[in-house]
Amino acid sequence: MSATPSIAAAPADRAGPRLPAASADATARPANATEADPIARLRRVSRTYGTGAAAVHALRGIDLDLPRGAFSVIAGPSGSGKSTLLQIAGALDRPDAGGGVEIDGVALDALDDDARADFRARRLGFVFQNFNLLPVLTALENVEYPMQLGAGDARSRRERARELLAAVGLAGKEGRRPGELSGGQRQRVAIARALANSPALVLADEPTANLDRATGAAIIELMRDMQRRLGTSFVFSSHDAQLMGHADVLVLLEDGRVTAPDPRATPAAGARA
Numbered sequence: 001m002s003a004t005p006s007i008a009a010a011p012a013d014r015a016g017p018r019l020p021a022a023s024a025d026a027t028a029r030p031a032n033a034t035e036a037d038p039i040a041r042l043r044r045v046s047r048t049y050g051t052g053a054a055a056v057h058a059l060r061g062i063d064l065d066l067p068r069g070a071f072s073v074i075a076g077p078s079g080s081g082k083s084t085l086l087q088i089a090g091a092l093d094r095p096d097a098g099g100g101v102e103i104d105g106v107a108l109d110a111l112d113d114d115a116r117a118d119f120r121a122r123r124l125g126f127v128f129q130n131f132n133l134l135p136v137l138t139a140l141e142n143v144e145y146p147m148q149l150g151a152g153d154a155r156s157r158r159e160r161a162r163e164l165l166a167a168v169g170l171a172g173k174e175g176r177r178p179g180e181l182s183g184g185q186r187q188r189v190a191i192a193r194a195l196a197n198s199p200a201l202v203l204a205d206e207p208t209a210n211l212d213r214a215t216g217a218a219i220i221e222l223m224r225d226m227q228r229r230l231g232t233s234f235v236f237s238s239h240d241a242q243l244m245g246h247a248d249v250l251v252l253l254e255d256g257r258v259t260a261p262d263p264r265a266t267p268a269a270g271a272r273a
């Protein structure tokens with residue numbers, strides 16, 4: 001991945017999403033998808049809440065490619081459509097008719113509800129602003145939990161959960177429940193959990209919104225570090241300028257549309273080291 005930030009608006013490709021190649025597992029990367037393909041490809045994605053006079057056009061025909069292995073930030077003012085976009089990219093919501101989303105080459109609209117749930121669980125990692133940890137489980141158990149779907153045995157799952165907790169700076173705190181951890185520590189557990197199944201893409205919706213500035217900065221550094229170490233593709237929504245400074249790719253949203261190019265992507269603004 002180039003260190004130079006770039007706006008991620010896709011070329012005006014009107015061909016629509018490609019169909020995935022036949023695969024035994026509908027949620028696996030199709031055989032014809034390559035490492036060079038974007039991790040996320042959105043075409044003509046609109047989302048309208050409500051109808052008639054009450055209709056809210058949260059997204060208005062988004063065409064977007066997010067590169068593989070990048071730290072991408074979706075930025076924009078409140079109400080610009082950031083969460084809606086992440087929900088659609090995360091198979092938690094569907095675009096209006098006519099729009100399509102591919103994640104790691106898998107066309108989400110081709111999946112039924114069960115397959116979408118399977119895709120979310122196996123191929124995606126989520127970090128939420130409210131952490132969404134299971135309060136009765138320890139930090140270790142929270143990280144182990146999503147791995148139950150995988151092939152590994154209980155011992156290897158436990159070992160991986162320990163390694164992930166150590167990697168996010170929580171060695172020695174494996175036995176604590178979320179209520180016994182600070183907000184920043186909870187978000188570290190959530191990051192470890194999001195990475196547990198080696199996802200194709202981690203989606204984080206305002207991951208620092210409930211943290212003080214210093215803790216938020218540390219969490220961003222951690223996510224950036226994990227993204228670099230693991231090469232996992234990350235995408236965040238944020239209106240936090242601190243996060244934008246870390247972006248490989250910055251997508252600016254306004255009123256449901258991708259707006260003018262990121263000024264840092266132009267040579268005049270100077271490439272970021």
Ligand SMILES: Nc1ncnc2c1ncn2[C@@H]1O[C@H](COP(=O)(O)OP(=O)(O)OP(=O)(O)O)[C@@H](O)[C@H]1O
Nearest residue numbers: 049050056058076077078079080081082083084085
């Ligand atoms: N379930 C819903 N029903 C109706 N309108 C909705 C719903 N969810 C979002 N909206 C509206 O869609 C628009 C985009 O909302 P969205 O939450 O995607 O924006 P956002 O950029 O993430 O905002 P914020 O930064 O405040 O979280 C807003 O006008 C919002 O009020």
